[in-house]
Amino acid sequence: MAANYDKLKVEVIDSGLCTGCGTCTGVCAAKAIEMDYTGDEILPHLVLDCVSCGLCVEYCPGKDIPLRDLDKKFLGRERNFNDEHLGIYLNSYRGWSKDPYIRQNTSSGGIVTSLAKYALDSKRVDAVIMSALKDDEPWKGVPFIATTSEDVDKAARSAPVMVPVNDLVVEALLKRKYKRIGVVGLPCHIHGLRKLQAAGKPKRLAEGISFMIGLYCASTYYWEGVRHLIKEFTEIDDLSKIVKVDYRGGKYPGGMYVLTSDNRIHYIAGKHDYTWHFLGAATYKRDRCLMCVDFSAELADISCGDIFQKVTDNPKIVSVLTRTDTGQELFRGAKEAGFIDFEHHPAELITASGMGWEAKRHAGMYRLLRRGKQGWPVPDYQYDLEVKMLARKLSFPS
Numbered sequence: 001m002a003a004n005y006d007k008l009k010v011e012v013i014d015s016g017l018c019t020g021c022g023t024c025t026g027v028c029a030a031k032a033i034e035m036d037y038t039g040d041e042i043l044p045h046l047v048l049d050c051v052s053c054g055l056c057v058e059y060c061p062g063k064d065i066p067l068r069d070l071d072k073k074f075l076g077r078e079r080n081f082n083d084e085h086l087g088i089y090l091n092s093y094r095g096w097s098k099d100p101y102i103r104q105n106t107s108s109g110g111i112v113t114s115l116a117k118y119a120l121d122s123k124r125v126d127a128v129i130m131s132a133l134k135d136d137e138p139w140k141g142v143p144f145i146a147t148t149s150e151d152v153d154k155a156a157r158s159a160p161v162m163v164p165v166n167d168l169v170v171e172a173l174l175k176r177k178y179k180r181i182g183v184v185g186l187p188c189h190i191h192g193l194r195k196l197q198a199a200g201k202p203k204r205l206a207e208g209i210s211f212m213i214g215l216y217c218a219s220t221y222y223w224e225g226v227r228h229l230i231k232e233f234t235e236i237d238d239l240s241k242i243v244k245v246d247y248r249g250g251k252y253p254g255g256m257y258v259l260t261s262d263n264r265i266h267y268i269a270g271k272h273d274y275t276w277h278f279l280g281a282a283t284y285k286r287d288r289c290l291m292c293v294d295f296s297a298e299l300a301d302i303s304c305g306d307i308f309q310k311v312t313d314n315p316k317i318v319s320v321l322t323r324t325d326t327g328q329e330l331f332r333g334a335k336e337a338g339f340i341d342f343e344h345h346p347a348e349l350i351t352a353s354g355m356g357w358e359a360k361r362h363a364g365m366y367r368l369l370r371r372g373k374q375g376w377p378v379p380d381y382q383y384d385l386e387v388k389m390l391a392r393k394l395s396f397p398s
């Protein structure tokens with residue numbers, strides 16, 4: 001009987017609510033579900049008989065995200081009026097790697113890279129699940145298990161495509177038998193893992209995840225958008241000639257560069273160019289991302305994002321929200337060990353940084369309400385939906 005997988009397929013995958021997070025494939029001890037990378041987009045599919053353990057349906061964050069319960073369980077209380085923009089957090093900082101090379105060669109200033117390195121070096125964890133670009137199709141992302149500081153370097157810089165990070169949870173904790181792991185993921189990855197931890201089973205999985213670093217997320221894009229950008233702005237006729245892609249190369253905030261096998265570097269678009277926003281961010285947004293209302297990884301131990309405003313002379317600085325004691329200790333520990341430095345950052349600047357907050361807390365909220373009124377499939381975030389406009393005086397740095 002394939003009852004549980006059937007439910008996941010009907011209610012989430014075939015209803016357009018799958019985020020691609022990989023929680024279902026990552027918790028399936030029978031390995032009956034796998035992520036399929038062969039189609040246009042990654043999606044879970046059944047490869048063996050479903051043993052009906054029910055874990056995939058229970059922990060899937062595609063349709064049900066019990067934010068209220070998870071806030072209480074992991075952040076100590078329900079959110080109130082003051083938490084409505086960024087969720088519940090302890091402190092707001094801006095931080096940067098103290099290693100100038102890491103600071104320069106990471107997405108926004110290397111906090112995530114440095115925290116992962118610190119956690120491994122200090123033996124707080126045995127491994128960290130992270131994301132890197134694929135070797136054979138380098139415009140796509142894959143999750144991998146970092147166990148050394150050198151491994152962590154492979155994950156530096158963000159890819160705006162969906163990576164099924166949670167797919168590797170069983171691999172790390174049961175197969176490879178690591179005792180404690182960290183995870184770096186987007187808000188939807190964190191939702192799935194918190195559901196697993198809240199249920200407390202399988203125990204080894206629930207207890208083995210020591211910390212989660214969440215990334216602020218406006219959305220991920222369909223690979224088709226990346227293909228389009230390459231086609232329109234380069235003369236590359238065959239994607240197999242691409243040996244490397246860098247989504248945030250060059251001067252901050254970075255742009256998309258492609259290296260071909262003839263050693264030519266092709267520049268496609270700057271992150272804040274109209275081209276990127278029109279053909280990448282806006283047009284090819286994944287459907288499920290349009291219905292997501294968590295911008296700042298509200299359930300992570302520590303959340304990190306860009307600061308698209310000029311607040312210091314060096315623009316490579318990361319906005320950081322610590323949310324749990326675990327996150328606070330990791331952050332302070334990394335500073336004391338000389339990996340990072342940080343200072344206070346006014347949290348109200350975060351909502352006015354880039355288009356992420358707007359995409360989630362205003363447009364996403366509104367879309368959920370509209371779809372709900374029509375009776376179309378929508379994810380349930382448990383809190384009442386309220387559409388509130390925030391005047392942000394948004395401007396991008398030149």
Ligand SMILES: Cc1cc2nc3c(=O)[nH]c(=O)nc-3n(C[C@H](O)[C@H](O)[C@H](O)COP(=O)(O)OP(=O)(O)OC[C@H]3O[C@@H](n4cnc5c(N)ncnc54)[C@H](O)[C@@H]3O)c2cc1C
Nearest residue numbers: 106107108109110111112113130131157159218305306356
């Ligand atoms: C899809 C996506 C959307 C984002 N949207 C926003 C936004 O709207 N606003 C904002 O302020 N910040 C956003 N960020 C976060 C931002 O790009 C940086 O990741 C963050 O500022 C941390 O910078 P850093 O220099 O510390 O990261 P780095 O030290 O460069 O580390 C980057 C980390 O990101 C992880 N990673 C890369 N790509 C992915 C992926 N696709 N899925 C999961 N993990 C990944 C890697 O494992 C790596 O550990 C987004 C990131 C991603 C991946």
Ligand code: SF4
Nearest residue numbers: 018019022024060062
């Ligand atoms: S767990 Fe994640 S990948 Fe699996 S069906 Fe749900 S949203 Fe999709």
Ligand code: SF4
Nearest residue numbers: 187188217219289292
């Ligand atoms: S927008 Fe939401 S669903 Fe989409 S990748 Fe980001 S966190 Fe996941």
